[in-house]
Amino acid sequence: MARAKKATTTRKANGSGNGSARGAQAARKSRKAEAASRVAAGNGPGGKIRYAVVGLGWFAQTAILPAFAHATSNSRLVALFSESPKKLKILGRKYRIDPANLFGMDEYDEALRAGDIDAVYIAVPNHLHRDYAVRAAEAGVHVLCEKPMSVTEEDCEAMIDAAEEHGVRLMVAYRLHFERASLEAIEIVQSGKLGEPRIYDGVFCNKIEDPDNTRLNPIEQGGGTLYDIGIYCLNAVRSLFRAEPEEVFAISARGANPLFSRGDEMTSVVMKFPGERLATFTSSFGAASHHHYDVYGTKGHLRVEPAFEFAEGMGYRLTIGEKTRERKFPKRDQIAPEILTFSDCIRQNTDPEPSGREGLADVRVIRALY
DSSP: OEEEEEOOOOOOOOOSSHHHHHHHHHHHHHHHHHHHHHHHHHHOTTOOEEEEEEOOSHHIIIIIHHHGGGOTTTEEEEEEEOSOHHHHHHHHHHTTOOGGGEEOGGGHHHHHHTTOOSEEEEOSOGGGHHHHHHHHHHTTOEEEEESSOOSSHHHHHHHHHHHHHHTOOEEEEOGGGGOHHHHHHHHHHHHTTTSSEEEEEEEEEOOOOOTTOGGGSOGGGTOSHIIIIIHHHHHHHHHHHTSOOSEEEEEEEOOSOGGGTTSOSEEEEEEEETTTEEEEEEEESSSOSEEEEEEEESSEEEEESSOSOSSSOEEEEEEETTEEEEEEEOOOOSSHHHHHHHHHHHHHTOOOSSBHHHHHHHHHHHHHHO
């Protein structure tokens, strides 16, 4: 089905007057200070932020847990949460977690309120992000949440509100915000080297063949290509153009494969940005794995390839007139910089980026597309 929609990107304001707004702001500042004091008291001067990883699926095992070995300057992995006793036993032993800190999901609230965990890295299925994030905030525990932030705008706003109300930090784990190739691509586009950027075009294909993969969940549970991989294309163009789309259009296809009966096999998107700029991308679970994007300006062209995957190095090719320059970047840990940055924000009592509002902006557009 094809659909064209306006993409609204402003968040409703809360509060009923300057006095109440100032009072709420003061209360939030007080709670943030209290949360910072709890962290300092729990770890001592110069102490490290104590993390629990919530959910031990493939990505947590492949990328998140190993990243703590590269974030030891300010972070410690101290606890794991999972519904699987087998995973807890194996991974607890592998990462030398105290057996007393290996928890079932039904122990979540009690464990967080014990005061031995400063922050959680949430890696449960998408539709559960809100529940675990809000409960962590209510326990005074900071939240680093995998993308997509959640499934609906209402969920995202509830997560933002809970973090503000309870004085904790909330960050969405956009790993490419810390990747050098991505940052240089943004710098090139914003510098004017391409002239005026007019067109963005991206592709992200990640072939899925396992019928039990949570990415194949129904769209209302955060399954589907846009929530999983299309979000990378969307977040990239929003960062490159430094703007929000004004109109969006999408068309999805399933093909004959029953694997995709609950969602989309692939979706193609067209977006109109301020300045009469256009962006297109396709995300697919059925085509052979591949990913890249192109930005076309009035003076040149930039291709980033590979563009989105964490398991390989990245690179780009910049063409201005008849001159072409290529850069390659070796594979590196993309998760550790998120953890290091978030820990610094907690210790310094500063707001993290990418923030909850960044996560909300992507979810709002995806909802309009689906």
